[in-house]
Amino acid sequence: xxxxxLADAITLGEGDLGQAILLAPAxxxxxxxLAPDVVSPGSSxxxxxxxxxxxxxALAERYEGAIIVNIIALVYDNADDAAxxxxxxxxxxLAFNPxxxxxxxxxxxxxxxxxxxxxxxxxxxxTPVTNPREARTYFSSWVNATxxxxxxxxxxx
Numbered sequence: 142x143x144x145x146x147l148a149d150a151i152t153l154g155e156g157d158l159g160q161a162i163l164l165a166p167a168x169x170x171x172x173x174x175l176a177p178d179v180v181s182p183g184s185s186x187x188x189x190x191x192x193x194x195x196x197x198x199a200l201a202e203r204y205e206g207a208i209i210v211n212i213i214a215l216v217y218d219n220a221d222d223a224a225x226x227x228x229x230x231x232x233x234x235l236a237f238n239p240x241x242x243x244x245x246x247x248x249x250x251x252x253x254x255x256x257x258x259x260x261x262x263x264x265x266x267x268t269p270v271t272n273p274r275e276a277r278t279y280f281s282s283w284v285n286a287t288x289x290x291x292x293x294x295x296x297x298x
Contacts, residue, residue, distance in 0.1 A: 143216040146255035147199040150214045150263050153253070156205035162284055163199045190229040192297040193222040196259075200287065202280040207270050210248070211280050213294075215262045223252045223260040230264045233294035244269060245279075 147163050195215040203210045213230060217223040227250035235247055248265040255261055268279060286292035 142255075142257050142259060143197040146216055146253075146259045146261050147197055147214050149255065150253050150261040151199050151201040151203070151212050153263075154203070154205075154210075156203045156210065159202045159204050159209075160280065161199055161201035162287075163197065164287070165197045190232065191225070192229045192233070192295070193217065193226055194297045195222075195226065195262075198295060200280065200283050204270075205267075208267050209270055209279075210265050210267045211283065212263065212265045213283075214264075217260045217262065218258065220252055220254070220260050223262040227252060227262040227264055230262065230294055234264060234266050237292075237294050 143165070144163050151161055152158055195217060197216045199212070199214040201212040201214070203212060213234070215223070215226050215230070217226065231247045231250055235245065245266050245268050248267060250265075251263040253261040253263060283292060287295065
């Protein structure tokens with residue numbers, strides 16, 4: 142049910158889904174469940190706000206005309222955790238190693254109530270497309286950091 146809720150959430154809205162990856166934290170190992178205070182002070186994620194533990198996560202990239210939208214969706218059992226996650230994750234994404242020549246803007250976060258009492262926190266960062274090849278590397282950097290267990294915005298309690 143969690144992965145189906147993620148798939149539904151990342152396909153909402155206008156534009157075309159370019160690429161996506163859906164994962165359960167167990168696939169990534171315990172490193173993704175570290176508390177945020179494990180991140181060294183002065184790092185790009187010097188953020189003490191807590192990201193509640195989530196059931197599953199989706200990273201996605203959607204094309205909306207001249208804008209590329211990079212999306213993260215997290216699944217929760219309750220709306221309060223989803224709302225806290227949306228706020229915390231938005232701040233973390235804006236601070237997470239954006240390429241110097243990128244203009245990134247956070248979209249308003251969304252909490253989606255799916256079937257079976259599942260809530261999805263949907264956070265999106267958009268970048269104008271000046272060079273589509275370079276814009277795709279932003280999504281790729283999220284995926285690569287996730288597999289290296291170093292995508293600090295997803296570290297949770």
